[in-house]
Amino acid sequence: MTQIRLSPSRVSEFNNCPRLYKYRVIELLPEPPSIDAERGTLIHTILEDLFDLPAPERTLDSATTMAPSRWADQVNQKPELSTLVLNEKEWLDRVGALLKNYFILEKPESFDATHREMHLEQDLTNEIYLHGYVDRIDVAPTGEVRIVDYKSGKSPKPGWEEKALFQLRVYALLYWRLHGVIPSLLVLHYLSDARSVRSSPNEKELLSTERKLLQIADEIIEAIAKDHFPPKPSKLCDWCFFKTICPAYN
Ligand code: SF4
Structure with missing residues (x-):
């Protein structure tokens, strides 16, 4: 048999709902971008790039300054994001608030990654x-x-x-x-x-x-092997893109 590829997110996905795992991993059904996931990607990019700077420059100001250009790069790679975020100022303000909280938790100028x-x-x-x-x-x-x-x-x-x-x-x-x-x-x-x-x-x-x-x-x-991926309804269903085709709701 072919080897299965596991990652923590795939394992959680199967645990949360085998049907959702089937839609995403076996059938590879496309999903529209999610605003929360895209915000997470932007934050991760900024925090990754922050450690390229010399230690004294790893400040909240530097991180916030990076946000517009990193977001522009993200939109260039996925043009459909421009319709997902309609108010860019509000979006970047929210990202700025998350970055501010990061600096409450860590002092990146005090260590190297x-x-x-x-x-x-x-x-x-x-x-x-x-x-x-x-x-x-x-x-x-x-x-x-x-x-x-x-x-x-x-x-x-x-x-x-x-x-x-x-x-x-x-x-x-x-x-x-x-x-x-x-x-x-x-x-x-x-x-x-x-x-x-x-x-x-x-x-x-x-x-x-x-x-x-x-x-x-x-x-x-x-x-x-059995092609058996039962749906497992939970509060996650409210955010599930596949609800309209899921047997639990049809
Ligand atoms: S709607 Fe709920 S039960 Fe159906 S696939 Fe999505 S998460 Fe699973």
């Missing part, structure tokens, strides 16, 4: 290829590794942090497998409400993450 948008990949088994793009990895002179991810939305409600950390534990598992070092800290920065979720992973947690991945991969392989 070792890797940005780093692609980690590995064959988990002969049937499963696992990969992901990590926003930032910082390696301290003492060798400690910190994995950082930026989210443009709000932090999870109390009790939901573990679910939110799954993505970073997958990255930590990949980093450990590839470099032989367990990252000492995982950090999710939520820019909408200026809160961070942190966790120090250990071997037991990462092995448990690996078992979970293998279990979900088995479920995906079985779903593909």
Whole structure:
């Protein structure tokens, strides 16, 4: 059989709704751009480019100044975005507010990023290829590794942090497998409400993450073999582009 490609987002997608996974991953149905996803892309580009500047210049002012040109580049690459954002000033003001919150959470002038948008990949088994793009990895002179991810939305409600950390534990598992070092800290920065979720992973947690991945991969392989992707209605349906063709609503 052909190898399946897994990433944390694909795994969450299948977990949240197998039908949505089918539409996106198996049938590759097109979707219109989402304003939240495009805002997230812009924020990620700015924060990636910020670390190209000399440390003293990594200020909120520099980041805010970058926003119009990075947005223009994004629109050039996807012209349909010009109809998605009608009030550019309002859009850039919102981006500026998220950047302001980023500077509450971190002081980028005080450290260097070792890797940005780093692609980690590995064959988990002969049937499963696992990969992901990590926003930032910082390696301290003492060798400690910190994995950082930026989210443009709000932090999870109390009790939901573990679910939110799954993505970073997958990255930590990949980093450990590839470099032989367990990252000492995982950090999710939520820019909408200026809160961070942190966790120090250990071997037991990462092995448990690996078992979970293998279990979900088995479920995906079985779903593909049987062409069985049941819809799983939830509050996510309100934002799902495929609601009009989903059997749960038709
Ligand atoms: S509408 Fe809901 S149940 Fe249907 S595919 Fe979308 S998320 Fe799944």
